[in-house]
Amino acid sequence: MPSSATVGPASACRARVLITDDEPDVRWSLATLLSREGYEPIEAADGPTALELARRNAPDVALLDLNLPRRHGLEVFRDLLEVDPGLPVVVITAHGSPDAARQVASQGAFGYLSKPFNNEDVLFAVGRAAEARRRASATTPAWAPSSPPPSFANPDPIVSELEGGSTVWGCVSTAMRRVADQVRRVAPTEFVVVVLGETGVGKEQVAQAIHRGSRRCAGPFVPVDCGALPDHLVESELFGHERGAFTGADRSRSGRFETARGGTLFLDEIGNLSESAQASLLRAIQDRCATRVGSDTPRRLDARIVVATHARLDDRVAQGRFRRDLFHRLAEFVITVPPLRERPEDIAPLARLFVAQTARELERPNPILTDETLRRLHHHSWPGNVRELRNLMRRAVLWADGDQIEPDHLEFAEASPQSQSNVATPRSSESDSRFQLGNDRDPSPSMSHDEPTGSLKEIVRRHVAVVERQAVAATLKQTGGNLTRAARLLGVDAKTLRTKARAYGLDFRDPDRAGSSGGLEG
Numbered sequence: 001m002p003s004s005a006t007v008g009p010a011s012a013c014r015a016r017v018l019i020t021d022d023e024p025d026v027r028w029s030l031a032t033l034l035s036r037e038g039y040e041p042i043e044a045a046d047g048p049t050a051l052e053l054a055r056r057n058a059p060d061v062a063l064l065d066l067n068l069p070r071r072h073g074l075e076v077f078r079d080l081l082e083v084d085p086g087l088p089v090v091v092i093t094a095h096g097s098p099d100a101a102r103q104v105a106s107q108g109a110f111g112y113l114s115k116p117f118n119n120e121d122v123l124f125a126v127g128r129a130a131e132a133r134r135r136a137s138a139t140t141p142a143w144a145p146s147s148p149p150p151s152f153a154n155p156d157p158i159v160s161e162l163e164g165g166s167t168v169w170g171c172v173s174t175a176m177r178r179v180a181d182q183v184r185r186v187a188p189t190e191f192v193v194v195v196l197g198e199t200g201v202g203k204e205q206v207a208q209a210i211h212r213g214s215r216r217c218a219g220p221f222v223p224v225d226c227g228a229l230p231d232h233l234v235e236s237e238l239f240g241h242e243r244g245a246f247t248g249a250d251r252s253r254s255g256r257f258e259t260a261r262g263g264t265l266f267l268d269e270i271g272n273l274s275e276s277a278q279a280s281l282l283r284a285i286q287d288r289c290a291t292r293v294g295s296d297t298p299r300r301l302d303a304r305i306v307v308a309t310h311a312r313l314d315d316r317v318a319q320g321r322f323r324r325d326l327f328h329r330l331a332e333f334v335i336t337v338p339p340l341r342e343r344p345e346d347i348a349p350l351a352r353l354f355v356a357q358t359a360r361e362l363e364r365p366n367p368i369l370t371d372e373t374l375r376r377l378h379h380h381s382w383p384g385n386v387r388e389l390r391n392l393m394r395r396a397v398l399w400a401d402g403d404q405i406e407p408d409h410l411e412f413a414e415a416s417p418q419s420q421s422n423v424a425t426p427r428s429s430e431s432d433s434r435f436q437l438g439n440d441r442d443p444s445p446s447m448s449h450d451e452p453t454g455s456l457k458e459i460v461r462r463h464v465a466v467v468e469r470q471a472v473a474a475t476l477k478q479t480g481g482n483l484t485r486a487a488r489l490l491g492v493d494a495k496t497l498r499t500k501a502r503a504y505g506l507d508f509r510d511p512d513r514a515g516s517s518g519g520l521e522g
């Protein structure tokens with residue numbers, strides 16, 4: 001067997017290895033071994049997490065255990081290849097299961113390891129996979145604008161199953177086709193892109209599509225929530241700091257710009273940056289280099305920049321709240337994602353997409369949406385846009401026991417004027433008090449002080465908020481404040497939980513994103 005020295009990562013660029021195994025000890029020992037050998041391990045305990053990480057981090061190699069909770073390893077294997085058809089996947093099979101090994105080999109796995117395996121086996125398999133990946137990316141021609149980036153037009157196989165492949169992210173509207181065209185046009189360039197749109201319309205999704213369609217697609221996609229960054233931490237978060245640069249800086253740390261080297265830096269909620277942060281960002285973009293806080297040595301920056309905001313940046317410029325020069329520097333190309341209420345033809349296909357995804361995740365048959373349910377969906381005004389629709393459909397699947405989603409399964413987090421007056425269903429107190437995490441941008445409708453108090457509905461909503469706060473607080477306590485793990489335990493996305501935790505004034509740590517302080521800033 002060759003030694004690890006002959007098969008380890010060949011270049012200075014560390015190969016990223018996604019390790020998916022539900023046993024923490026196995027993950028830990030694989031991650032320790034691989035990082036010692038110069039790889040960058042990323043860990044997932046189950047299939048959905050693995051897919052999320054594969055989308056976000058573009059790993060070079062995947063190590064995948066077949067015995068997984070929530071979703072069988074074989075299905076996760078196919079899903080991973082949907083996300084990245086070129087990803088070499090080394091499957092871990094149980095001792096004495098040659099059938100499983102044959103099956104994955106016939107379906108395109110790069111190789112397999114049978115338990116028990118030793119360190120040499122692992123390093124040999126991962127080394128060969130990383131080398132194959134490196135060679136493939138060196139010979140793959142850059143994506144040409146005339147051919148659509150495959151992962152953009154059809155990011156999830158469900159889209160084509162549901163809609164005959166004729167959708168863009170599950171959408172059929174002309175407006176979203178235009179957005180897709182803009183993405184195709186701009187993705188292969190180095191233009192800075194500004195993505196505008198209301199909260200929850202899919203701005204980050206657009207930014208990810210730009211990344212996947214770019215020549216930098218093998219590099220990292222690094223999102224930074226500028227809205228969550230306390231002013232005094234912005235520079236260190238973006239550009240890094242040296243040890244001792246300020247109180248509490250007990251070690252040097254690279255910034256998000258450095259993390260995004262070779263990939264895309266996605267600056268979300270850019271409209272919220274303070275004046276001094278705007279000045280630093282402008283300098284960094286103009287000079288293409290930046291200096292860590294506490295250092296004198298400028299470092300070259302090599303990240304494509306995509307920014308997003310739900311605010312009217314031009315208004316902020318007019319009001320003197322956003323630098324005009326930065327605005328013009330950023331706005332090389334602007335994409336506006338329209339709100340869901342302006343593209344009602346997308347409601348039904350998106351609803352079906354989310355239902356199918358959730359049913360698959362819960363390993364249930366795919367329920368259909370009744371005509372009355374679709375009518376209700378069309379009467380809603382969607383203040384939380386696609387995120388609100390997604391959350392609504394996820395809850396509906398959870399509560400639908402049969403093969404249909406009925407209007408009674410729809411628990412709108414926020415009533416629109418139409419749905420209040422025309423179609424809102426009076427709900428029983430029993431169903432209203434179910435624990436749920438609602439629209440993540442409207443974390444606690446019951447915390448609004450404008451509402452008349454005393455109605456049964458209001459009493460129930462307040463009750464739900466109290467129960468919800470307790471559940472979020474207890475789960476964060478259980479995870480030692482780790483937001484990502486708490487979100488996983490609660491079965492919601494981290495963004496939803498972040499907003500909830502902030503609204504409820506709960507402290508948390510957010511290892512996935514910048515601005516990892518608690519939510520007390522509001």
Ligand SMILES: Nc1ncnc2c1ncn2[C@@H]1O[C@H](COP(=O)(O)OP(=O)(O)OP(=O)(O)O)[C@@H](O)[C@H]1O
Nearest residue numbers: 169170198199200201202203204205310386387390
């Ligand atoms: N066309 C779409 N197809 C499938 N899912 C979508 C689509 N658009 C948005 N989503 C989903 O809706 C949610 C919100 O999307 P995203 O985070 O991209 O919105 P955003 O505009 O960046 O929100 P915010 O302004 O709050 O940051 C995500 O779960 C995303 O996957």
